[in-house]
Structure formats: C-alpha cells, structure tokens
Amino acid sequence: MTLPALGWQGLVVLATFGISLLIATYCTYAERVIAAFLQDRVGPDRAGPFGLLQPLADAVKLFTKEEFFPAGANRALFVFGPCLAMITALMSSAVIPFGNFLKFGDTEIHLQGIEINVGMLYVFGIVSLGVYGIMIGGWASNNKFSLLGAIRAASQNISYELAMGLALIAVLMMSGTLSLREITLQQTHVGGGWHLSDIFTWNVFKQPLGFIIFIVCAFAETNRTPFDLPECETELIGGYHTEYSSMKMGLYLFAEYVNVFVATAVMSVLYFGGFNYPFQYEFLDFLTNKTSLSADWAHNIFVLMGVVAMFAKIFTGIFFFMWVRWTLPRFRYDQLMRLGWTILIPLAIFNILLTGGLITFGVIQ
Amino acid sequence: MESLSKRAKVLTKKPMTLAERAYLPAIFQGLSITMQHFFRAATKKQVTIRYPEETRPFSPVFRGLHVLKRDEKGRERCTACGLCAVACPAEAITMVAGERKKGEENLYREEKYAVSYEINMLRCIFCGLCEEACPKAAVYLQADKMAPPRFERDEFIYGKDRLVEPVAPDLRSKRGIQLTPEQADTLRTQTA
Numbered sequence: 001m002t003l004p005a006l007g008w009q010g011l012v013v014l015a016t017f018g019i020s021l022l023i024a025t026y027c028t029y030a031e032r033v034i035a036a037f038l039q040d041r042v043g044p045d046r047a048g049p050f051g052l053l054q055p056l057a058d059a060v061k062l063f064t065k066e067e068f069f070p071a072g073a074n075r076a077l078f079v080f081g082p083c084l085a086m087i088t089a090l091m092s093s094a095v096i097p098f099g100n101f102l103k104f105g106d107t108e109i110h111l112q113g114i115e116i117n118v119g120m121l122y123v124f125g126i127v128s129l130g131v132y133g134i135m136i137g138g139w140a141s142n143n144k145f146s147l148l149g150a151i152r153a154a155s156q157n158i159s160y161e162l163a164m165g166l167a168l169i170a171v172l173m174m175s176g177t178l179s180l181r182e183i184t185l186q187q188t189h190v191g192g193g194w195h196l197s198d199i200f201t202w203n204v205f206k207q208p209l210g211f212i213i214f215i216v217c218a219f220a221e222t223n224r225t226p227f228d229l230p231e232c233e234t235e236l237i238g239g240y241h242t243e244y245s246s247m248k249m250g251l252y253l254f255a256e257y258v259n260v261f262v263a264t265a266v267m268s269v270l271y272f273g274g275f276n277y278p279f280q281y282e283f284l285d286f287l288t289n290k291t292s293l294s295a296d297w298a299h300n301i302f303v304l305m306g307v308v309a310m311f312a313k314i315f316t317g318i319f320f321f322m323w324v325r326w327t328l329p330r331f332r333y334d335q336l337m338r339l340g341w342t343i344l345i346p347l348a349i350f351n352i353l354l355t356g357g358l359i360t361f362g363v364i365q
Numbered sequence: 366m367e368s369l370s371k372r373a374k375v376l377t378k379k380p381m382t383l384a385e386r387a388y389l390p391a392i393f394q395g396l397s398i399t400m401q402h403f404f405r406a407a408t409k410k411q412v413t414i415r416y417p418e419e420t421r422p423f424s425p426v427f428r429g430l431h432v433l434k435r436d437e438k439g440r441e442r443c444t445a446c447g448l449c450a451v452a453c454p455a456e457a458i459t460m461v462a463g464e465r466k467k468g469e470e471n472l473y474r475e476e477k478y479a480v481s482y483e484i485n486m487l488r489c490i491f492c493g494l495c496e497e498a499c500p501k502a503a504v505y506l507q508a509d510k511m512a513p514p515r516f517e518r519d520e521f522i523y524g525k526d527r528l529v530e531p532v533a534p535d536l537r538s539k540r541g542i543q544l545t546p547e548q549a550d551t552l553r554t555q556t557a
C-alpha cells in the first residue's frame with residue numbers, strides 16, 4: 001500500500017470511530033423515543049426540535065456531575081474499568097466493511113478500517129475482552145451488587161460466546177474464509193439476469209437456525225434485555241455500574257450502545273449481505289451505460305449506495321434490539337444458563353452437522 | 366371443602382406444548398403487540414399532556430385556593446363572624462374583627478368586618494367546610510386555582526391581600542357568586 005493510500009485508510013479509521021460514537025450517542029436518544037412510542041408515550045421532546053439535542057444535554061449533565069469514588073475502591077482499576085469497556089467496544093468496529101472500495105484513478109480506498117483476513121476472529125477476540133471492562137469495574141467498586149453484576153456478566157458472556165462461536169462455524173464452513181469482506185462479497189451473484197435472488201444469496205436464508213442462535217447470543221453478549229442480568233435494576237440496583245457516576249458511568253452506557261452497533265454491523269455482514277443490495281448490478285449497469293458518468297464515478301456511486309444499504313441494515317438491527325428490549329421481560333439467571341447450555345449449544349452443534357451434511361451432498365456451497 | 370362463593374376454579378398444570386416451550390412464537394406475538402402500539406403512538410392522539418403548553422382541565426368540583434368574595438357592589442362580604450374558623454378541622458383560619466367606620470359603607474357590606482383574615486395553606490386540607498359554614502357566602506374554594514408551591518413557610522400564610530378577590534369583575538373567580546352581565550357592567554362603570 002502506498003503512503004497516500006495509507007493516509008486515506010487512516011481517515012477511514014477515524015471516520016469509523018466518529019460514526020460509531022455518533023451512532024452510540026443517538027442510540028441513547030432513539031432508545032428513549034422508541035421506548036416511549038412502544039408504550040404510548042411521547043419521549044424526549046424538550047431539547048431542540050423533537051428533542052434531537054437531548055444527547056448533548058445528557059453529555060453536559062454527565063460531564064458536570066460529581067466524580068465519585070466509593071470508599072475502599074481501587075481507584076486505578078475503578079477508572080480503568082470503563083475505559084477498557086469503551087476501548088474494546090470501539091476497537092471492534094475497525095474491521096467492519098461498511099462498503100466496497102472507492103476508486104479515484106489509481107487510488108483505491110477501502111471503506112473498511114483495517115482489512116485483515118481473520119476479521120471474524122479479531123471481532124470475537126476483542127468482544128470477549130470487553131467483559132474485562134465490566135469485571136474490573138464491578139470488582140473495583142468494592143460493592144457486593146457490583147461484584148455480583150460483574151460475575152453474572154462474565155459467566156453469561158462465556159456461556160453465550162460458545163453458542164455464538166458454534167453458530168458462526170456453520171457460516172465459516174460455507175464461506176471458507178474469516179475475512180468479513182470476503183464473506184460479504186460471497187453473498188451476491190455476479191453476472192446478468194434478474195437479481196431478486198440477490199436477497200436469497202444472503203446467509204440468513206441458508207442459515208436460518210444459525211441466525212436465530214447468533215441473534216439470541218448477540219443479545220446476551222451486549223447485555224441487552226432480555227439478558228441484561230449484569231445490570232438488572234430490580235435485583236442489583238445498577239449491577240456493575242452501581243457505584244459509577246459522571247462520565248465514567250457515561251462510558252459504560254456508551255460502550256453498551258457501541259457494542260450494539262458493532263453487533264448489528266457484524267450481523268448484517270454475516271447474515272444480511274453487508275453492503276450488497278438488491279438489483280445492485282442493474283444499478284451499476286445503468287450508471288455506466290445510461291448516464292454520462294465516468295467509469296470511476298459510476299463505481300463510486302454504486303459503492304456509496306452499498307454503504308447506505310449497510311447502514312440501513314444496521315439501523316434496522318438496532319431498532320430490532322430496542323424493540324425487543326421494550327417487549328420482553330428479563331430472564332431469570334437459571335433460565336439464562338439453561339437456555340445457553342442445554343438449548344443453544346446443542347442446537348448450534350446440530351446446525352454444524354446439518355450444514356456439513358448439506359455441503360457434503362452439494363445442496364449448498 | 367365446599368366453596369362459599371362457588372366461584373373457585375381448580376387449576377390444572379398442563380404440560381407446555383412444543384410451540385410454547387420454544388418461546389419464539391410467544392416472542393413474536395409480543396413483538397407484534399408492541400409494534401401496534403408503536404404505530405398507534407405515531408398516528409392516534411396521544412394521552413400525554415405536555416404540561417407547560419397544555420394543562421389538564423380541572424374537575425368542576427375541584428377545591429383549590431380560597432377566595433374572599435365581594436358582593437355585586439364590590440364590597441367585602443365577610444363579617445368576621447368566625448364560623449369558618451370554628452368549622453375548620455385543620456384550624457387553618459384566624460381573623461381579627463373590626464367595626465366599620467362611617468364612610469366605609471362602600472368597602473364592607475356589614476357593620477363588622479375582618480381587619481385581618483389569614484389562612485395557613487400548609488394546615489388547610491381543602492375540605493371546603495369553611496365554604497359550607499359561611500353564612501355570608503364570603504369564602505369559597507376556587508375550582509380553577511391551586512395553592513402554588515413556595516420556598517418559605519411564611520409565604521403559605523395567605524392574608525387578605527391575597528385572599529380578597531379583585532374589584533375588577535373580569536379578574537374574579539368563576540366559583541361562588543356569579544355576577545350577571547348587568548351587575549358586572551354596573552360594577553365596571555363604578556370602578557372605572
């Protein structure tokens with residue numbers, strides 16, 4: 001890679017970082033509005049038009065709150081916990097392909113922070129590091145509720161990561177690669193013809209069972225309702241962030257939303273064709289042959305539409321996460337564990353066998 | 366045992382069907398219910414009252430802040446008989462009676478009047494017994510005003526300055542003696 005290309009790639013990384021933060025910010029707003037609408041309420045509408053400045057007001061509030069350290073807390077770790085949660089949440093968004101590449105003459109800008117051929121493993125590694133942020137924060141608070149929340153988070157994450165990984169193996173068996181970009185590119189047809197089948201090349205149609213397992217585990221991994229036991233208010237006050245105040249609390253809440261964003265992004269890459277969209281090649285055809293655009297620009301517009309499609313998929317996913325949160329009650333701890341170990345993991349193993357069988361007999365590739 | 370009301374039901378614990386045990390159908394049912402509410406919130410008129418801009422209408426029988434009424438000539442009706450204070454279960458009312466001087470006939474209706482009249486709104490339970498007790502139809506609890514919150518305790522002791530209703534007829538409370546339009550007009554010309 002040449003130096004200017006590296007510079008562009010750096011910009012993409014920065015943009016990914018900014019977008020993750022922006023989306024997390026507005027998730028806090030969307031969460032409240034969606035919750036309100038699902039419950040026949042109005043939601044925040046005081047700060048700015050439709051309350052759109054609410055996240056800003058929250059930020060001001062969080063920054064000006066008192067920095068509180070509980071007595072007997074380990075100060076260094078107490079600060080380190082939320083930082084780690086935030087860092088790991090942001091790191092995982094770096095490998096997500098938000099689009100194919102833009103072309104300007106000879107320079108190609110990949111709309112993906114870092115392109116590595118083990119993208120999936122990287123995401124998994126980072127996400128499982130995220131639980132340390134919760135663990136350290138909960139332990140350093142010197143509070144029993146926090147500690148219980150942290151322990152729940154740890155055991156929950158370990159249990160559901162297993163099922164999630166197993167569900168993924170079925171996808172990897174089909175794709176034969178760990179690179180998120182490759183997996184995306186495989187979920188489309190290349191060539192002429194009528195392309196509603198573009199949609200049916202999405203992995204969700206080849207792996208329906210795997211998808212259900214994956215999405216259930218994604219809920220558990222991001223500590224969202226119905227699996228938000230680490231922070232369940234009714235039993236543990238606030239769980240691992242009981243003792244946190246001001247921006248340290250803000251970082252935890254933020255990290256949760258960044259995690260949701262990453263989870264939905266990974267989900268749309270793995271199961272919903274990432275930046276592919278229906279009729280995309282007709283669209284490219286139309287741009288190159290029927291308009292006066294140069295070949296580069298036709299390609300670029302085609303790719304940018306893909307970015308739009310990707311974000312549409314992500315936002316739908318985030319909406320679904322919130323929709324579920326305001327519909328379902330929380331699981332009990334033993335139910336959570338039973339669901340993870342005795343239902344999801346055997347189902348995931350069954351799914352691997354099924355996929356293996358189907359591949360062997362050539363039903364799917 | 367014989368059931369007394371004959372309404373007792375014997376519950377049997379049925380084993381769950383596969384669909385029930387799989388959770389997913391129930392989850393989708395729940396999701397569809399909340400989605401209906403989502404669109405209802407967007408389309409139907411919401412029940413929420415956005416307070417500073419909209420206010421909830423008071424009930425017509427609401428008993429709010431007291432008012433000391435004037436009669437149709439603009440004179441204070443209260444004669445400081447003390448019946449309201451006696452009737453008050455919370456002992457919220459105190460008053461000092463005084464004798465009307467010559468030339469004050471247009472200020473006070475009776476020969477005896479209240480020099481000071483105080484209601485402690487922190488003691489008052491807004492029961493309305495003072496209103497019932499008053500023989501002169503002088504004290505009323507307004508249906509459209511509440512005792513507003515204050516920072517200091519002594520601000521809750523309402524004296525005559527805040528209790529007696531204004532002379533201008535337009536500013537008068539809705540509850541209690543309602544002036545006929547003609548009476549209001551004569552009053553308006555008198556006070557102008």
Ligand code: SF4
Binds near residue numbers: 458484494
């Ligand atoms: S409303 Fe009841 S409590 Fe209040 S002043 Fe009148 S009699 Fe007393």
Ligand code: SF4
Binds near residue numbers: 498500504
């Ligand atoms: S308000 Fe009525 S009851 Fe009370 S002192 Fe005056 S005239 Fe008597």
